[in-house]
Amino acid sequence: MNNGLLLYCRRGFEKECAGEIQQLATEQEVYGYCVVSDNSGYVLYVTTDLAEADKLANHISFNQLVFARQMIVVVDKLTDLPSEDRISAVLAATEHLPLCGDIRVETPDTNEAKELLGFCRKFTVPLRAALRKQEVLTAKEHNKKPVLHLMLLDSSQGFIGYSYPKNNSPFFMGIARLKFPSDAPSRSTLKLEEAILLFLPKGIIEKRMHSGMKAVDLGACPGGWTYQLVRRGLFVKAVDNGPMAQSLMDTGQVTHLMADGFKYQPERTVDWMICDMVEKPMKVADLMGDWLVNQWCRATIFNLKLPMKKRHLEVQKCLEHIQARLRKAGMRYELQCKHLYHDREEVTVAIQILPSSSR
Numbered sequence: 001m002n003n004g005l006l007l008y009c010r011r012g013f014e015k016e017c018a019g020e021i022q023q024l025a026t027e028q029e030v031y032g033y034c035v036v037s038d039n040s041g042y043v044l045y046v047t048t049d050l051a052e053a054d055k056l057a058n059h060i061s062f063n064q065l066v067f068a069r070q071m072i073v074v075v076d077k078l079t080d081l082p083s084e085d086r087i088s089a090v091l092a093a094t095e096h097l098p099l100c101g102d103i104r105v106e107t108p109d110t111n112e113a114k115e116l117l118g119f120c121r122k123f124t125v126p127l128r129a130a131l132r133k134q135e136v137l138t139a140k141e142h143n144k145k146p147v148l149h150l151m152l153l154d155s156s157q158g159f160i161g162y163s164y165p166k167n168n169s170p171f172f173m174g175i176a177r178l179k180f181p182s183d184a185p186s187r188s189t190l191k192l193e194e195a196i197l198l199f200l201p202k203g204i205i206e207k208r209m210h211s212g213m214k215a216v217d218l219g220a221c222p223g224g225w226t227y228q229l230v231r232r233g234l235f236v237k238a239v240d241n242g243p244m245a246q247s248l249m250d251t252g253q254v255t256h257l258m259a260d261g262f263k264y265q266p267e268r269t270v271d272w273m274i275c276d277m278v279e280k281p282m283k284v285a286d287l288m289g290d291w292l293v294n295q296w297c298r299a300t301i302f303n304l305k306l307p308m309k310k311r312h313l314e315v316q317k318c319l320e321h322i323q324a325r326l327r328k329a330g331m332r333y334e335l336q337c338k339h340l341y342h343d344r345e346e347v348t349v350a351i352q353i354l355p356s357s358s359r
Helices: 014-027 050-059 086-091 117-133 189-199 224-230 281-293 311-328
Strands: 004-008 033-036 042-046 070-078 102-106 147-154 157-163 214-218 235-239 254-257 270-275 297-305 332-338 346-354
Touching (some): 004 050, 050 070, 070 147, 086 117, 102 117, 189 297, 214 224, 297 311, 311 332
Parallel strands (some): 270 297
Antiparallel strands (some): 004 070, 070 157, 147 157
16 A cells, blocks of 8 residues: 555545545546545545556646645655654655655644644755755755655654646645735635636736726625735626625725626626625536626636535536536636635636637
């Protein structure tokens, strides 16, 4: 059980993460099994050998994974690391690692494991020096080389492996650390900020979301999501029967429409529609399909609230429903879906309508 694919996820979503990787691995004709422990914050998909795990890391797009925060090829499982010399024990497990350009000593995202973070920070410095001396790490940080991951379950056991920089999360523990803006109307603003950073990477964001664009926020009250668009210079129609934060209204960029988000229709196409309404996921998916197929918006970011059971299946059903409508309408699109760090019982979806291909 020393080789496989290690996936970080939110605590409590291990079964969803396991179901997802099992399905995608089977599609790649890589056969194995998942080791899952409830509330552990990670899943291990065990493969027959290292080459099979590496194949998955190269052929499964990290952006395809909804419930995984990170994807790591495991080269060894570490047990009984001696407290007097953990570094030598780690070095002994590096034989099958490629030359790496960076190192992350991490833990799963659980309350118990997070107590290790102080140890991880202290251990990283001498371990980095030892790995460079052994030429497992480049002498200087190299962002195009694989990332070496040491994921510790406690101070004496864990997993060692690597991820590919073009197919992984760039964040430590797979988590985007964001600071709550003191002038934002609600903490939900962090969900949209994380989504924008993930779905619209640098070099693209300036083109797809910029000052002067027009947007609609369905179910906007009190304005946590509207805030993210306003700060980027967009003009927003906030649709909600509830009150909006006065600070947003004072910007002159927000028009508040007292209306039901499920019934509102724009007079003309807008650049963006965003939506964080609490409703059954398929009802929201159907509404999103209406907006896209009717060309009421060019792009959207929205949340799907998840049921207590069969969450992975419900996400699949909703996404397939939207995509079937888009295909039937002959529309080209780009779709991404992720269970974000700032999400809880929901996933966030981004869909961009692409120009029709020339005939």
